[in-house]
Amino acid sequence: MVNIALENLMVIDIETVSEYKSFDQMDESWQYLWSEKISKSLNDQLTLEASYSGKAAIFAEFGKIICISIGFFVLENEHYSFRVKSIDGHDEKVLLSEFTDILSKWIAKKKQLCFCGHNIKEFDIPYISRRMIINGLDLPDYLDFQNKKPWDVVMIDTLQLWKFGDYKNYISLKLMAQVLKIESPKDDIDGSMVGKVYWEENDLERIAVYCQKDVITVAQIILRFKKMPLLQQSNIIIV
Structure with a gap:
């Protein structure tokens, strides 16, 4: 160096954000793929909707660069x-x-x-x-x-x-x-x-x-x- x-x-x-504003704006196939991606980190306090808003931006498959x-x-x-x-x-x-x-x-x-x-x-x-x-x-x-x-x-x-x-x-x-x-x-x-x-x-x-x-x-x-x-x-x- x-x-x-x-x-x-x-x-x-x-800087990146989720590709959609919210989980419910995705079609069913994308919702399923997100749930499959994030299922291991879900708990009683974290719903699919909340996980998408909080974490989708860090994955290139579910986010976008702005x-x-x-x-x-x-x-x-x-x-x-x-x-x-x-x-x-x-x-x-x-x-x-x-x-x-x-x-x-x-x-x-x-x-x-x-x-x-x-x-x-x-x-x-x-x-x-x-x-x-x-x-x-x-x-x-x-x-x-x-x-x-x-x-x-x-x-x-x-x-x-x-x-x-x-x-x-x-x-x-x-x-x-x-x-x-x-x-x-x-x-x-x-x-x-x-x-x-x-x-x-x-x-x-x-x-x-x-x-x-x-x-x-x-x-x-x-x-x-x-x-x-x-x-x-x-x-x-x-x-």
């Missing part, structure tokens, strides 16, 4: 700035197409790309890839890690960095920032509220701002690992 230039990093984070935020370092006059862009919308296919267009232009220009994020190996990258297949889109080579050897996969996952080989350990992005004395941007929502903000308030902008904050926090963690000065607010540019 230390040897990877900041300019080659693409920091990403995604926002992808990307961030990248730019070296100017021997100082780094960090630029953040969000792609959000209700049409997931359009959103994913725009995302891959941006990455294709990046690779054409720089020839190198290293994804970076918190828990991206287990969540963000697989989720994006699955949803691209579901939407009938071609999976670009730089997202097709399935047939690559582990040492050919260039990706930085801050969750994995913190594990140091301890596979039992899990740390949230918020806790990791706190431990490393990185001031996290103030959030007016958290991950558990994204579905409500989307389905009830239709506020994509609010969700995008939340997503961008996670990208910035990951960037700061990378700088901490590299023993470099943290970004100041004046060096963070939303584009």
